[in-house]
Amino acid sequence: MARARAVKALYAVLVTWLLTAPAPAPPAPPAPPAPAEAARADRADRAAGAGRGPSPGPAPSRPGGAEPALGATPSPASVPAPTVTPVPRAPGVRGLEIAVPAYVWADDPVLADLSATGPAPSVVVLNPGNGDAPFDARWQARADALRTGTTATGERTKVLGYVHTDHGRRDPAAVRASVDNYLKPSGNGGGRLHVDGIFFDVVSRDCGPGNATRDHYAALRRYVQDTMHAADPDAAELVVDNPGTAIADCYLEPGHRTADVFVTFEDTYAAYTSGGWRGGNVFDPLGGYRAGTELDPSGTAFWHLVHDVPDGAAMRTTLRTALERGAGYAYATSAVMPNPWNTAPEWKYALQTGYAATLG
Numbered sequence: 001m002a003r004a005r006a007v008k009a010l011y012a013v014l015v016t017w018l019l020t021a022p023a024p025a026p027p028a029p030p031a032p033p034a035p036a037e038a039a040r041a042d043r044a045d046r047a048a049g050a051g052r053g054p055s056p057g058p059a060p061s062r063p064g065g066a067e068p069a070l071g072a073t074p075s076p077a078s079v080p081a082p083t084v085t086p087v088p089r090a091p092g093v094r095g096l097e098i099a100v101p102a103y104v105w106a107d108d109p110v111l112a113d114l115s116a117t118g119p120a121p122s123v124v125v126l127n128p129g130n131g132d133a134p135f136d137a138r139w140q141a142r143a144d145a146l147r148t149g150t151t152a153t154g155e156r157t158k159v160l161g162y163v164h165t166d167h168g169r170r171d172p173a174a175v176r177a178s179v180d181n182y183l184k185p186s187g188n189g190g191g192r193l194h195v196d197g198i199f200f201d202v203v204s205r206d207c208g209p210g211n212a213t214r215d216h217y218a219a220l221r222r223y224v225q226d227t228m229h230a231a232d233p234d235a236a237e238l239v240v241d242n243p244g245t246a247i248a249d250c251y252l253e254p255g256h257r258t259a260d261v262f263v264t265f266e267d268t269y270a271a272y273t274s275g276g277w278r279g280g281n282v283f284d285p286l287g288g289y290r291a292g293t294e295l296d297p298s299g300t301a302f303w304h305l306v307h308d309v310p311d312g313a314a315m316r317t318t319l320r321t322a323l324e325r326g327a328g329y330a331y332a333t334s335a336v337m338p339n340p341w342n343t344a345p346e347w348k349y350a351l352q353t354g355y356a357a358t359l360g
Helices: 002-020 037-048 109-116 137-146 172-183 209-231 312-324 349-356
Strands: 097-102 123-126 158-164 197-201 238-241 261-268 282-284 288-290 302-307 329-332
Touching: 097 109, 097 349, 109 123, 109 137, 123 137, 123 238, 158 172, 158 238, 172 197, 172 209, 197 209, 209 238, 302 312, 312 329, 312 349, 329 349
Parallel strands: 097 123, 097 329, 123 158, 158 197, 197 238, 238 261, 261 302, 302 329
Antiparallel strands: 282 288
């Protein structure tokens, strides 16, 4: 009996101790992992804007880090940012767009790369056989594919057909026949346009006696306009003159303007950043060279083409310089003479189109 009472007493003590002892603390949750260096670099690149190379490491699977656990409420950092629709630049607001002379055949990978680039270039010039090979179904299909591209401002890529003019000496009938090659090709579906205008190359930069040379190019512009509007009354044509250097201001005279856009520089990076820049996009015999911004209210009248650009940093320098010098369009390539326009630059086209979108 005494032994039974002792066991009960011990049991009572154990029960009391268990009831009054503090509950053990739960194990501490593991500390969240520090963000990876690659993720930090990726976010820093995004914050800095376009124009820099991709982060050396993989981007996180969602903005802000790893996927949240199932059933968890996502934090603001883990919610993807809303997509912002690009808005075309308003008239009179300066900016810079990329316009590419692509002097390759229709099946060249350069045109496939340009078609796949985002943001897309604003302008691409096609050049079948120096402008005189038939702009047939192959070329039409390539042009249509390029025209589906969306630029940084939300507009569609414009495709131009190349036509040479031999400084105004080529027979006007031959020049018009080359224009018709793009705007009136046989078998093009009842006259449907596959291009948005014409790029006139080897253009004279001088007015000529009594402005005769200027008037010759003004007549060519009117021919492009009339031919395009006959095929599509709603077509917004684009005509480019390429003298490759500053052009006489008579070419932009109201009522006699010869083009919408003028290529006023075409040379090397070394020339562009040193003495090769003459000091303006237009000139007159008495006043010399000037920016010509008073003749260009839209900020899109001038286009600079720069080749032999050594690297990506120099490419960005080229684009910034083009904007500072009054250009609305530019293109920089690492390719060199004798033909820097028949191959792609060492960098991806998107690095150039993306960086240009940050300027202005």
